[in-house]
Amino acid sequence: MSTTLTPPPAGTDVPPPAGPPPAGPPPAGPPTRGSSRVVAIIVIAFGALVVLGAIVSAVVGTIAAASVHTTVRSVEASGVDDLDVDVAAGSLRVVYADVNEAELEVTGTWGADRWTLRRDDDTLVVATPDGWSNWFGSGWIFGGTGDAVLRLPQSLEGTDADFSLAAGELTADGEFGEMQLDLGAGRATIDGSATSLDAQISAGAGDLDLEGVDEATLSVSAGSLAVVLSGSQPSVVDLDVSSGSARLTVPEGEYEVTSDVSAGDLDNGLGSTPGADSTIRVQVSAGQAVLRAS
Incomplete structure (x- = not known):
């Protein structure tokens, strides 16, 4: 049996045979040597800084310990007649x-x-x-x-004292006359006695325990103030809290307490007796004020 092949008509283009599929992207290879070198340099530099910091810290500690005197x-x-104390640190x-x-x-x-x-x-x-x-x-x-x-x-003893503390710590114990305290930051602790007290607290913490105070002006802008007055009842106490907290403890007795609270809180554990010989005036703009008797 034979098969007859018929050629294509003249002028007809014969399509070329299909070639192989296009090649895809090459597979990802390992990181280049350049990036590895950068990582190694960073690690080495960081380690060197840590070691250097430890060395400097040890040296400074040794020098500081040796220079204490x-x-x-x-x-x-x-x-x-007067004591003027200014503690910056x-x-x-x-x-x-x-x-x-x-x-x-x-x-x-x-x-x-x-x-x-x-x-x-x-x-x-x-x-x-x-x-x-x-x-x-x-x-x-x-x-x-x-x-x-x-x-x-x-x-x-009995000398007037003006204490100013910008930072750090102040401790005083003894008998004073008129006392002023200006606390910018840090902590002040004062025990003893005084004839009058003017304490301005801008920040930090004040802890005062004084006997014999007749007049007191207390102002807290921030931070905290705790004042304990003992002995005879004070004649007049003015307490102004614009922020932070204040706690005032006075001797047992009758007090005429007036208050102006625009925000914050007043915890009055004294009550109020109109016409009493002792007067406590409280103004709270924010924060908290607490009144107690002991």
């Missing part, structure tokens, strides 16, 4: 002791010798280093301005 200075206290404790002159003992590193103790007429001035010297001269890296103790002769 105590300085003591004194001034004549006879005729002093560090810690100060004020006490009355069996000494003939006012003594300031400071223990610290490079800031211990930069405290101030001097007479300004009848005012005894005590101050910590401030400004750039507080950050670099005394060196916050090396422990700041140190810890100080001010010892006052017992003959100065």
